[in-house]
Amino acid sequence: MHGRTRNGLLRIATALTVVAAAQVAASWTTASAVACTNPSWNRFNPEADVADYIVESEGKVFKYKHVFRRRDSGAGAGQLEYQRQTVAGDPNSMTNWRLIGDGIQMQGAPSAIQNRDGRMVVFITTDYYTAGNGEIYFKYELNPGQGDWSGWITLGGVGGSNPEATQNYDGRIEVFVRGIDSQIYHRWQYLNYNWNPDWGSFGGDFTDTLVRSESGRFRSDKKIVIHARGDDCISYSKWQSSPGGNWYPPTWWFQEATTN
Template identity: 35%
Template sequence: MAKVDIAAVQTKIVEKQARWQARANTITQLSDAARKRMLGVVVDQAELAREVAAAKPPAARANAPEAPGAPGFAPAVDWRNRNGNHVTSVKDQGGCGSCVSFCTTALTESMASIEKGQKLDLSEADLHFCSSHGANCSGWWPNNALGEIKNRGIVDEASFPYSSAFTGSGGAPVCKNVANRDDKAVKITNFGALSSATDRKNHLTNVGPCSAVIEVYNDFFAYSSGVYSHVSGALAGLHCVLVIGYSEVDRCWICKNSWGAGWGDGGYFRIAYGQCGIDTTYPFHWATGVKIPGGKWSGWEDLGGIITSRPQAVSWAKDRIDVFARGLDSAVWHRWWDGAGWRGWESLGGLIHGAPAAASWASGRLDIFGIGTDHKLYHKWFQGGWSGWGSLGGFLTSEPAAVSWGPNRIDVFARGGDNCMWHLWWDGARWNGWENLGGQLSSAPAVCSWGANRLDCFVRGLDCQLHHKWWDGSRWSNWEALGGILTDAPAAESWGPNRIDVFVPGTNFHMFHKWWDGTKWNGYEDLGGVLSSGVGVSSWAAKRLDTFVMGTDSHMYHKWYA
């Protein structure tokens, strides 16, 4: 047993005027052999030479502010606080040399958050014990692990928990066969290496974290806080970590380790530039193009027309979509998908400001709403044939939003002359309201419902952020800020219980997606496009979304998720 001598390490830190602190922890109490078993990088020298020679930034950086290889990096980066937290929680590899699987899995999780807006918890056990590596605790090389993630993927942690892997003879690891594995595996599309310091910092600034290899000396096990530099002790082995940022002021890399949150600075550490081979001997490894199983987004489909508002959409049955927009004549125009093809355009008349709104409370039933030139709300419905337009009063300064949470029920929302959100509803017998729901809106509201007597409303506030207010069946909530920078009104839809999908136009004219998965908000996810309006959205089945926008040519465009 050879515990790390903390007092001796602290003495060396003072002697060398190093910028870090040491303390005892569970790892410093282990034997030399036990600590070395945690260091699982095995270098293939020929592969390392090839990677360094071929190292270059990923193609994903073609749109970065600077050309590849040119300085284009920020003075400091930390992906725990870079348009949100894109670093998953610190994990513990235990006494197994599986650090390469932990650092590359962490890389995949971070890129899923950055690219897809989804926080994943993936199975290091699946990668380390069920891949070409084999069911053992020996080491690996990051490039080999990333190749397995690209070709084979990684399942979620719940399907194969790391703690459940050590059930073999004497506690040896085993592979667990996961049912329907291919339907659960998360993959990457591209991976590679970065050699120069400039390329590494450009990537961390513009793309995301990287995995890195470091030489671990005995003093490193005692790291507590500060900027680490080697001061004492022999080389114990090589280790793989996730680099989540850097600081030019402190001249250091910021890293996430896999020795549990009780080690280091909550499981993280900072290491000085040029130390332990992190940026001299070994390249950084990157990954992009995360592919998450399940539905996929289509491209954009041009549905023609010449429209002068954002489209609004609703579905009254499986494989049925009805879309409405204002035309050049300020009338409402209608186009619909009947399960076999797109039909229309059909003029429904009227003379409206902004976009119409649409709701459906039964198969074959449509209710549309528009704001007239007198700022009143007007209503027209279809049930075997179209009605005329009828006035519902009010004094409104935005286009309306409408939804139905049950048979013969309609809820309508719009901004009033006081910039508050106002509510009018049909209870099956008569119209009720208007009800003032407060807020200070700088856009039209959006509304969706995921259950009977449930309403979720979304608006752009005076701060241009997304704000949320909901009715839970007995009372209205306060307003909740959900961030983002919106350039127009939001859109919202629900495909099932406790699920909400919100779409907003961003400052780059792309469509962005934020969603509630039943426990937390996820996103924003950039879905591209070049929008000249807000978004309309409908859903005709679970895990089905159809979005519609006006393009720069005033055509209606369609993008769907299935």
């Protein structure tokens, strides 16, 4: 589910052996230079996001693919559209593209993930000039896998990158974004599906950043790990000190040994 974020970018055991180097400035390397030109690190990369709607029945897991993207042209250009499988695992069962943007212009790519109750949730960064002043919006399926959607709900904020949604070990969604002030922000769900009232800041100075994450639900240690690339083209990380808990390092970012 949410395949873009499941790449296992950080090996904690290896990383901790080089913690002494974490707080020093990185020198420019060939690897980091390549990363700077890698379009997957573009903070508004207009890629589609593919999320799996997962159904378990009689010990089997069935995955229905959902694809979300920003419509490039024609009626509804700049808004969110999606398609989905009607038969699990069958690429020939994809529906036609359907516009679900409700008139809201978005930037870059969406981020979609399945909620604990089985409904798909999709997040966008609104167009700073024409929609919601860069606010993060989300909408959700009214019924799991049926293709009917709520209206947009705003989480506020002022986003300067694509949103990045992931899950805590207990299934609660957490969403990350780079703000236009170059800091990384996050906001998270409560168990009752409400959201904490404000965006929390991780600080930093990420002037060319796309946030990526690893799900606490699917990692063996149950902790979310987040990655953000700085303007030095080096990837930096934070992770939960315990499943669903506080974040480590508490006041700075761990510099990764390699750049992806």
